[in-house]
Amino acid sequence: MIVPAGRRSFLKHFVRNENGSVLIEVLITAPVLLFFTIGILEFGNIFWQRHQLATGVRDAARYWSRCQVAGFTSSCSPDIARNIAFYGNPAGTGGLRVPGWNTAAELVLTPATRAALPSSSGGYSEVRAAGNVDYQPSPLLGMLEIGTINLSYTHVERYIGW
Secondary structure (H helix, E strand, C coil): CCCCHHHHHHHHHHHHCCCCHHHHHHHHHHHHHHHHHHHHHHHHHHHHHHHHHHHHHHHHHHHHHCCCCCCCCCCCCHHHHHHHHHHCCCCCCCCCCCCCCCCHHHEEEECCCHHHCCCCCCCCCEEEEEEEEECCCCHHHHHCCCCCCEEEEEEEEECCCC
């Protein structure tokens, strides 16, 4: 193919001109940097939500392990333990620690009832709390359709009563 002289000089000028090189470099690197930035923020959010889940489960187990069965009238209940886990306070007010984590099935306390707790703290007994929740992704991660990410945590406390 024969290129006319006018176009030949235009092509030489285009190849030698460096004015657009910065634009081309930005167009190549910006999507890569944006992808890594979104990934870092999303994984940070996953780790933060798992940390909040672990904190709630530990708090519920700590409360439940200190419930006294005999001796004096106690207001311990699994509902209060769940409120402490989900909201961070016994009343169950305020925002959730982890978005979407607020159903009783997502926090399992063992033993499940106050009556099943040991009657004395003389022997070694333990209280177990296990929590799980499906991660609520950001819209950007949701567009990738990765699937459900399940966060879970289990904590065991020695039963000591109050």
